[in-house]
Amino acid sequence: MNLTHHLIVAPVLLPLATAALMLMFGEGRRGLKAVVNTLSTTTGLCIAIALLLRVQAGGPEAFGIYLPGNWPVPYGIVLVADRLSALMAVLAGAVGLAGLLYALARWQHAGVYFHVLFQLQLMGLYGAFLTADLFNLFVFFEVLLAASYGLLLHGGGAARVKTGLHYIAINLMASLLFLIGVAVLYGVTGTLNMADMAQKLSLVPASDRGLLHAGAAILAIAFLAKAALWPLNFWLPPAYAAASTPAAAVFAILTKVGFYAILRLWTLCFPESAGDSAGFGGEALIWGGLATLTFGAVGMLASQQLARLAGYSVIASSGTLIAAIGFDTPLLSGGALFYLASSTLAGCALFLLVELLERAREVEADPPEMDDGNYALPAFFDAEPPAGTNLDDDEEALIGRAIPAALAFLGVAFIICTMVIAGLPPLSGFVGKLAMLGTLIDIGTAPAWTLFALLIVAGLFAVTALMRVGIRHFWTTQDRPAPRLRVVETLPIAGLLLALIAMVWQADAVLRYTRATAESLHTPTQYIDAVMGTWPVPNPVAASGAAP
């Protein structure tokens, strides 16, 4: 137990302390809050990267296990930083930093407690990725959801409040299902520690199997509603389209939290070695994921607004991931995790681009009407008015410092996002898809070929939909002044895109990491042994014999 071991709990404590500190600043002092928030978020990302490097080294360090209360293992809460947790934490930190930098330009002024809510959101995300206790997972889910309710409403306005009400109602229902699932699993196994539970599942008598499966399925529904599985995902496009830009960018990782929970618990509890329960629900994950992917791809084609299109692209990537892990094949999961990293970063960048592209249009003398032939394609079912909502009361901020070649930057950024989301070579989306496609051929069953075909068709749909938007935004209007961007707004987008390009540059190393992650997920005994074999730190006073 050296000092670096405490790094595991740091991503949870740091945002909590920062949020508490910023609450004490009161309602003003925006500049100071912005500085503190940026410092804390950057530090959080650095800690996450340090954790990733630590677990990547492998060996006994591959599972960083931390006992916050120093209780013996199945009784107290356990935090575990393994490869998957570290990867997700790094993604959360990166997405958070990007959203925050973007918000510094003007969105931070749209509400008083933006910075506090932002830090609590990060705390919930890091906590959910690190915890190894089912009920603690519920608590962190609630922390991140409560913060996301606040962030979704950030900026106010009827559209946000309306979709916010739906979002809160649906997530409250999902949380209730979460509680029922946890309670049933506790009733059957008598433990809440994930590793202990996985260990005890094989001892569950046949008479309790039905109850166990019902509990697991109810819990899975709660996670899948958050991961936007069809038909539990109709809340997502309107909510993400109405959210303020930085909030939407951070929400790009929220669906991945649901996916993470499914991946973690399903591979832990129902591996091939689980006897009667082996692979329970795998078929449901595959077909549910395929339906979600189809829904997302069709939704992208049907979207009139770029923000909604981005929402449907999140659904499509969620569907891909859920279907891919349902096959329970380490190689496929490895490719899927690579795809997860690339699609999260690209989704975040696309959400950030939405507002800048809309602004580029708004520079034109007359904002287009809905029935302008140039603007509105024939409406299918998605004919909501274009988002005039993405304006706060601070209209002046629209006139920032003009960057030469701003339009060129937007164009290039948009093309890179398109290529990653659609999975075109040579960018990271292609590497992730290729890794999955190659494995799907080897599996060769009917669902595998369906996913194979759908992945390619969804790529075509995505490229069609995004190119249509691109043509509408970049080509159809002439003689207009260059849009005005601020450096701090373009910085996060450029950073995310550079990260995506770096992922291609280092594709081999990243793929090796994600494949090692998948391997260790599919041999859950490693995780179980590591957690169950951890002992509390002995009391140094008692050990030296000086205790009374």
Added chain:
Amino acid sequence: MELIVSLAIGVMAGAGIWLVLRPRTFQVLIGLSLLSYAVNLFIFSVGSLSIDEEPIVRAGQVANLTNYTDPLPQSLVLTAIVIGFATTALFLVVLLALRGLSGGDHVDGQEERR
């Protein structure tokens, strides 16, 4: 006793689900509250229902579930109550905001077209 508790949970959950599916925001709020009561009772009951048994270990009595009631569900239910209460309060605020912005109490902010 199991029958009474499960009937109570079932009735509350049924009423809650029916209310959540109603179009008025206040009905949804009450439905969510009823559902969370049902879920809280459910969590409480998974730790085996027993009468006159404490969760605190006494001297000279073997610590198992025949002599004591399980303390863990009770602590879980406390956490769940607090969290459920806070999020329901937040929902209430958003409900009032929507009412102020739309002038009605329909969950979609406008009445259905007939």
